[in-house]
Amino acid sequence: MLTAPPLPLPDLARFQRQDGAGALAPETTELAPGLFLNADPNLGLSGSWRSPPGRFLELEARATGRGGWMALHLALPLGGLQDITYLGYACRAAGPAPWMIRPCLRSGTVDGGFTDTFFGKHILATERPASHLDALYLDSCPELPLAAPWREMVLFFPCEDFQIHLHHLYLFAL
Amino acid sequence: MTLDLTIAIPVRNDTGHLIQLLASLAALDLARQVIVADDGSDEPVAAAALARASGFPAERLAVLRLDRGRGAGAARNLALRAVRTRHLLFLDADDRPTRELRSLCAALAQAGEFDFCIFQHHDSRLAKDRLFGQPCHDQAFWAAAGLARGALAPVSDAAAAQLAQTANYPWNKIYRTEFLHAQGITCTEISVHNDVELHWMSFLKAGRILASDHIGVVHFVDEAGQRLTNRFGPERLQVFQAFEAVAQEIRRAPERGLGLPFYAFTLGLIGWIRDRMQPGLHPRLAASAAGFLEHNRTAAQRAELRRLQPEAYERILHLIAAHAPANLPGLLEAPAAERRRA
Numbered sequence: 001m002l003t004a005p006p007l008p009l010p011d012l013a014r015f016q017r018q019d020g021a022g023a024l025a026p027e028t029t030e031l032a033p034g035l036f037l038n039a040d041p042n043l044g045l046s047g048s049w050r051s052p053p054g055r056f057l058e059l060e061a062r063a064t065g066r067g068g069w070m071a072l073h074l075a076l077p078l079g080g081l082q083d084i085t086y087l088g089y090a091c092r093a094a095g096p097a098p099w100m101i102r103p104c105l106r107s108g109t110v111d112g113g114f115t116d117t118f119f120g121k122h123i124l125a126t127e128r129p130a131s132h133l134d135a136l137y138l139d140s141c142p143e144l145p146l147a148a149p150w151r152e153m154v155l156f157f158p159c160e161d162f163q164i165h166l167h168h169l170y171l172f173a174l
Numbered sequence: 175m176t177l178d179l180t181i182a183i184p185v186r187n188d189t190g191h192l193i194q195l196l197a198s199l200a201a202l203d204l205a206r207q208v209i210v211a212d213d214g215s216d217e218p219v220a221a222a223a224l225a226r227a228s229g230f231p232a233e234r235l236a237v238l239r240l241d242r243g244r245g246a247g248a249a250r251n252l253a254l255r256a257v258r259t260r261h262l263l264f265l266d267a268d269d270r271p272t273r274e275l276r277s278l279c280a281a282l283a284q285a286g287e288f289d290f291c292i293f294q295h296h297d298s299r300l301a302k303d304r305l306f307g308q309p310c311h312d313q314a315f316w317a318a319a320g321l322a323r324g325a326l327a328p329v330s331d332a333a334a335a336q337l338a339q340t341a342n343y344p345w346n347k348i349y350r351t352e353f354l355h356a357q358g359i360t361c362t363e364i365s366v367h368n369d370v371e372l373h374w375m376s377f378l379k380a381g382r383i384l385a386s387d388h389i390g391v392v393h394f395v396d397e398a399g400q401r402l403t404n405r406f407g408p409e410r411l412q413v414f415q416a417f418e419a420v421a422q423e424i425r426r427a428p429e430r431g432l433g434l435p436f437y438a439f440t441l442g443l444i445g446w447i448r449d450r451m452q453p454g455l456h457p458r459l460a461a462s463a464a465g466f467l468e469h470n471r472t473a474a475q476r477a478e479l480r481r482l483q484p485e486a487y488e489r490i491l492h493l494i495a496a497h498a499p500a501n502l503p504g505l506l507e508a509p510a511a512e513r514r515r516a
């Protein structure tokens with residue numbers, strides 16, 4: 001039974017409707033309020049992003065060095081998790097070669113750090129676009145704090161050259 | 175901003191599917207106008223009843239009629255002459271538009287001027303493999319064009335030479351209506367393959383072409399049904415009428431670089447027809463194929479075609495050798511001088 005509406009993320013919906021494009025910065029690329037790409041500076045990241053109308057995000061990334069992370073961050077307006085049973089996403093992805101994306105829920109901690117809770121499945125961007133759906137059953141994630149100063153959905157991309165198109169990204173809490 | 179779009183639908187004795195399509199179009203609010211071109215249905219299509227049954231607004235629905243069945247090409251041309259919106263999409267009655275088509279229309283409304291936009295589709299036969307998208311044959315041309323992925327991109331001449339060789343249309347292109355009208359581009363008024371001329375003439379005459387990986391239409395293929403598309407009698411020989419029209423334009427504008435792709439396409443289509451046609455008609459198919467190739471391609475051009483498409487060319491030679499051997503010598507060997515030039 002649906003006990004809560006889909007997450008109200010007006011900035012995400014607006015971003016998906018509008019036409020936007022730009023270059024990837026070596027460290028942080030702001031896409032929209034609460035939506036940004038963050039990379040390990042050691043990657044020497046360059047490339048481009050595009051968000052055509054009706055589509056979420058097309059990424060073409062080039063890495064000249066070795067680095068530890070490259071990810072898309074989406075700020076989640078979540079209060080406590082005590083009244084939520086499932087937190088999940090639905091997306092559609094494609095890429096010229098099979099590239100793996102690893103989604104997680106990141107929770108800020110009071111000491112200024114954070115803790116990551118990874119979803120059980122990864123997203124495989126394949127030549128033919130494919131849909132991916134997964135949810136965290138929150139009771140099965142005891143390490144996930146019920147209260148946190150902030151939360152983000154984080155999608156980790158490969159730390160090398162890649163092309164990935166995310167046609168849609170929707171988040172839901174039930 | 176929305177796209178000023180008419181959707182034109184030829185139909186013959188298929189009101190059930192048509193009502194479902196109109197209901198989808200109403201729900202997605204895709205078109206300012208829908209024109210149904212009734213290809214001489216036994217019971218004439220009635221606009222008011224269609225609007226009532228589908229929920230599509232009656233004031234945005236027009237029904238035109240051919241008094242006798244003349245094929246989808248004639249019906250599409252009838253609708254084309256009546257289109258008054260800036261853009262046009264042909265759909266078949268049993269096609270289904272997707273939400274992605276709505277997104278594409280929104281993007282095209284902001285895309286500036288274009289002559290047509292070709293987009294991807296889902297072929298119902300792929301569902302058995304749990305796939306959603308185009309047949310591999312078409313997808314390979316999109317990949318070769320470098321356009322398999324991307325929400326909206328301009329099509330270069332080299333990419334157009336690839337995309338033109340795809341086999342499924344016309345319900346995957348949004349046209350600028352004035353482009354078709356000004357260039358005099360229409361469907362061939364024949365029973366089957368009426369859309370080959372529309373497709374190739376569009377690529378031959380377009381200035382700005384766009385391509386999108388949006389899967390805008392679900393196209394249903396029922397290989398066992400009684401539709402015209404499943405007939406393999408003498409009407410299939412009419413394809414050469416469409417071929418000739420395109421060949422004439424290629425001779426007129428060879429600089430578009432679509433000659434070789436077009437003849438490669440014809441080899442493939444002739445072979446496809448041969449595999450399905452009643453064997454008793456193979457001699458006529460062979461003679462038509464030989465005449466078409468001999469008349470429209472020089473020996474050097476045939477040698478180049480044979481070099482680039484050896485398998486398809488050999489299949490046609492085999493057909494001609496078996497059923498119209500008198501035509502074979504002209505196709506088999508290029509004169510030495512021309513062979514050297516090739």
